[in-house]
Amino acid sequence: MTATLLDGKKLAETIREEIRLATAKFIAETNVQPSLTVILVGENPASQVYVRNKETACIAAGMKSDVIRLPETTSTDELLELIEKLNSDASVHGILVQLPLPKGIDEKRILDAISPEKDVDAFHPENVGLISQGRPRFLPCTPYGIQELLRRYSIETAGKEVVIVGRSDIVGKPMALLMVQKGAAADATVTVCHSRTRDLSEVTRRADILIVAIGKAEFVTADMVKPGAVVIDVGMNRKEKTVIGDDGQPTVKNKLVGDVDFDAVKEVAGAITPVPGGVGPLTVTMLLLNTLNSARQSASNA
Ligand code: GUN
Numbered sequence: 001m002t003a004t005l006l007d008g009k010k011l012a013e014t015i016r017e018e019i020r021l022a023t024a025k026f027i028a029e030t031n032v033q034p035s036l037t038v039i040l041v042g043e044n045p046a047s048q049v050y051v052r053n054k055e056t057a058c059i060a061a062g063m064k065s066d067v068i069r070l071p072e073t074t075s076t077d078e079l080l081e082l083i084e085k086l087n088s089d090a091s092v093h094g095i096l097v098q099l100p101l102p103k104g105i106d107e108k109r110i111l112d113a114i115s116p117e118k119d120v121d122a123f124h125p126e127n128v129g130l131i132s133q134g135r136p137r138f139l140p141c142t143p144y145g146i147q148e149l150l151r152r153y154s155i156e157t158a159g160k161e162v163v164i165v166g167r168s169d170i171v172g173k174p175m176a177l178l179m180v181q182k183g184a185a186a187d188a189t190v191t192v193c194h195s196r197t198r199d200l201s202e203v204t205r206r207a208d209i210l211i212v213a214i215g216k217a218e219f220v221t222a223d224m225v226k227p228g229a230v231v232i233d234v235g236m237n238r239k240e241k242t243v244i245g246d247d248g249q250p251t252v253k254n255k256l257v258g259d260v261d262f263d264a265v266k267e268v269a270g271a272i273t274p275v276p277g278g279v280g281p282l283t284v285t286m287l288l289l290n291t292l293n294s295a296r297q298s299a300s301n302a
Contacts (some may be wrong), residue, residue, distance in 0.1 A: 003269040006131070008145075011152055012281035016061060019288050023062040026295065034295035035064035036120065036287070037086055041079065042072040042102040051098055057284045063291055066092075076106045080113050087115040093118035093298055094291040117297065120290040123169070129187070132175060133184070134181045137297075138290045143175040145282030146232055147213060151185040155209070155230055155254075155271070158187035163207035165259070168196040171213035171234055218261040228270040234279050235259030236244040 004152050027033055036058050040051045051067055058065035058097065078098075086092050089149045095118045101107050116126040122138040130137050141149075150157055162179045166172040172192055179188040193203055204210055204224040213234035225231060235258035258275030266272050274280055 003266045004271040006149060006153055006230075006232075006271050006273045008149060008273055008279055008280065009277040012145075012285045015148065015282075015285050016057065016288065019285070020061045022293055024187040026057060026292065026299075027062065030295075030299045031066045032295060032299055035066070035091055036096065036291045037066040037068060037092050039068045039079070039082065039095070039097045041070045041074050041098070042203065043107065044100065047100075053284055054096070054287060055151050057288055058291070061288050061292075063288065066262050066278060067241050068122050072102050074102075074105070076104075076109060079105060079110055083110065085114045086134070087113075087118065090298070092118065093294040094118055094287075096121055100155045106113045108217075118294060120287060120294055122174070122290070128174070128177075131177050134183075138293065139178065139286070140170065140174040141147070141286040141290065142213075142234060142279060143178050143284045144286040144289075145279060146175065146234070147185045148286065149232070149273070149279070149282060150209070152231075153271070157185055157209065160188050160208040161191070161206050162188040162209045162211065164202055164211045164213070165193045165200070166206065166213035166215075166234075167192050168213060173239060175213070177212055184283045206215070212259040214259050216259055217257050220260040220265060222261065222268045225265050225268045227268050229268075231260055231265055231269045231272040232279065233258035233260040233262070233273050233275050235275060236280065 023034060033212060038051055038054055040047060055065045056069055086095050095114050097110055111123045114124060116124045118126050122140040127137050146225045163174050164172050176190045176192050179186050180190045186255055191203060193200055197203060201224045205226050207226060207229050209230045210225060211232040215237065217237035217239050237257050238254045239257045240252050243253050244250055256276050262274065
């Protein structure tokens, strides 16, 4: 059996075009341009790429994008002061502090300082609480993107066994909160696995929908997947691969791989997301939608 490919890249293009049109309509109606400010501290190479992607996507959607780049030596207090300024700037609708922050900065204090009304990552405890109670202000971008992928590919979730591997605050835990809620693209029976789970393969093989977010290259193998299951791979790992060139000489190249052994698992699964081109492009797309929705909420409160 060869799985259906869940094309996150193509779906992201479709949704981004919808957001672009909705943004143009919003601007025409209100004369307000939705605006996102991203704060990047330090020189983390992966973060630099992610932030550039966010900036490009924002501009393409017709939104205002500001990126504030700060040195590695920035203190918690300096960052708190900047966030306070952005919180009280009515022209800023979304504030995102790119993670991870350099060692020495108090990440919890920083994330807690972002106004919940501008917290387009949905990391603030108030927003997590609202999600938990099924009345979200914003949805966290990666889980929201995955839920949208399931919805738009008409993958039934009601009563299904959803198994999530990984319990991070960014993906695993909020993903579980979304899938367990009442309503469309949810209503699932949810299990969250982690490093202390006993007999992991036995649990993952129960999954009708298996969502993997642990950051370990090709960790999920074919024997861990029930035939016909839907497999969602959130991983983004660099793997060294030796390639023999035309001159017969080996060179080591960096290849981007997920948390799932794609080539083997696609022969067992019913549907699967690739890496790259699966979940990643949807994450940025949902950030755009959260920024537009924040601008809408701000306009309706004005
Ligand atoms: N770093 C990796 N993923 C994310 C994310 O979703 N939001 C932020 N702010 N930083 C990240």
